[in-house]
Amino acid sequence: MLSIYRLPGHLPNEKIIKVIRKDIFVLFKKIFLGALLALLPFFVLQIMLNSFPALLSGDLSYPLVVLGASAYYLFVWLFLFFSFIDYYLDIWIITNERIIDIKQEGFFSRVISEQRLNRIQDVTSEVTGIMPTILHYGDVFVQTAGTQQRFYFHQIPNPDKIRDAIIKLAEINKIKHGESK
């Protein structure tokens, strides 16, 4: 298990400033979809029973309905659990030395990347869309020195505050490492 006291590649005197996950609304959307998927068979069954009243008493149809319903609900439950894992295990950790991006990609892939704060050149926050504007969530892009990829915080709450915090920490870190002009 991950512990806040055992960061990947822990540096001396490194302190966690913030642990960020996607906005809770992103998880609610998936839970809502899961609930809809769970209710869907009841409506479908009602419609089917109107057309085929013997559906639940047929020699072949009843076992098919039982096996189908069982497989369907096991799948929906797994989908909900994995949606939670996707939300829960995708985290960004901001420390006084670096930002760490831990990403769960699908069932069998996990990516951990990091960026030193003193290499940060530009931080941009972006909120687009109706729900993100109302609920104050969006993206933060961190551009670093060199040709390296931009660091990308996806659908996080209060992106403006996170951007300000990263800029401030990067400045402090540059002064600490004697890189500030």
Next chain:
Amino acid sequence: MVFPLYFLLFPYLIFLGVWAVFSLTAIYHMLRFGFKNITTLLVTIIYISVSAWLLYTSYKYINQINWDTHVSLLKGMFEMPTQFFK
């Protein structure tokens, strides 16, 4: 085409095998990479409990069916329900 009903159980068992592999992988990810806190433990326990309940409920319904019955796949397949013409 006549076949014993238990033939339907084979694809279902294959599905259960795949589902079990994915579930175990998800639980492993949760316990291995989740934060050491109550949320990780609670969500994992809820997942296992609800899964066990779903499997038990499925077993109860599946167990009531006589799987040795032989059924015909095409018999009556193209007969339209009578209420379509009312």
